[in-house]
Amino acid sequence: MRHTLPIAPQFYVTAPQPCPYLDGRMERKLFTALQGEHAQRLNDTLSKQGFRRSQNVLYRPTCAECSACLSARIRVADFQPSRTQKRILKKNAALARNATSPWATEDQFQLFRRYLDSRHADGGMADMDIFEFAAMIEETPIKSRVIEYSRPAGPGEQGRPLAAVSLTDVFDDGLSMVYSFYDADMTDRSLGTYLILDHIAIAREAGLPYVYLGYWVPGSRKMGYKAGFSALEIYKAGQWQPIGSPADHTAELHPLSVDPIAEQVARIALPEARMPRD
Incomplete structure (x- = not known):
């Protein structure tokens, strides 16, 4: 007979550090290593429970008195672009898409670098060098792709210059946009929104039901744009649910908003590892 045992990763908690989304707050993360032969299955399973990948680590916010960060995903089959989003698609129709293996160039x-200097000069990635960038792109133990978008060459330019890039993971039920960056000089193109719209198209073509967007944070201007997509779901109170009105979700601090770490870990559903037949 075939035996199954749960994959049993070890979970840890980071030390508190300043929150990148809400001023004056401290963040903690619950995390585990993503490695070995079961990495893909562990990533697929935990991502459905609000976890996010960063290189070879899976993490989920577990702040002491704050539960504002909510994992978000779009239901591809139900998504309908707004008039503004249709205009963005039309504006960027000349961009060429190229999906490659996760290899940094x-x-x-x-x-x-130009994106960070323009948009996030004081952020946590501001000092990243080319080696750290390569690690972010290439250190993935799961099925990942780098999706490049190039624009037509302008006067004096050779080839098609890069306009945007997305590091994208492929789940068993969708695509996860791990990190995206783009030409900050092309502000009139709304490239951040366009990348999401194009990933919805890719997922639809591949028959995948979801596009995972990372975290939506009520009260955060950085994350507010995600609520502008139709058919958006958030992971809240242990289940996926339609976002409804964004105003119904608050970022208030409360000492009982987050369960103890041990209780959180005990409720995490883990995949099973198949054992050889006797």
């Missing part, structure tokens, strides 16, 4: 890094 000099062109990607130069675009990444």
Whole structure:
């Protein structure tokens, strides 16, 4: 007979550090290593429970008195673009898409640096060098793709310059946009929104039901744009549910908003590892 045992990763908690989304708050993360032969199954299973990948680590916010960060995903079959989003698709129709293996290039890094200098000069990635960038792109133990978007060449330019890049994971039920960056000089193109719209199209073509967007945070201007997509779901109170009105979700602090770490870990559903037949 075939025996199954649960994959049993070890979970840890980071030390508190300043929250990147809400001023004056401290964040903690519950995390586990993502490695070995069961990495893909563990990633698929935990991502459905609000976890997010960063290189070879899976994490989920577990702040002491705050539960504002809510994992978000779009139901591909039910998504309908708004009039504004239709205009964004039309504006970017000339962009060419190219999906490649997760391999970092000099062109990607130069675009990444310009993006950070323009948009996130004081952020946590501001000091990343090319080696750290390569690690972010290439250190993935699961099925990942780098999706590049190039624009037509302008006067004096050679080839098609990069306009945007997305590091994208492929789940058993969808696509996860791990990290995206784009040409900050093309502000009139709304490239951040366009990348999400194009990932919805890719998922639809592949028959995948969801596009995972990372975390939506009520009260955070950085994350507010995600609520502008129709058919958006959030992971709240241990289940996926339609976002409804964004105003119904608050970012208030409360000492009972987060369960003890041990209780959180005990409720995490883990995949099973198949054992050889006797």
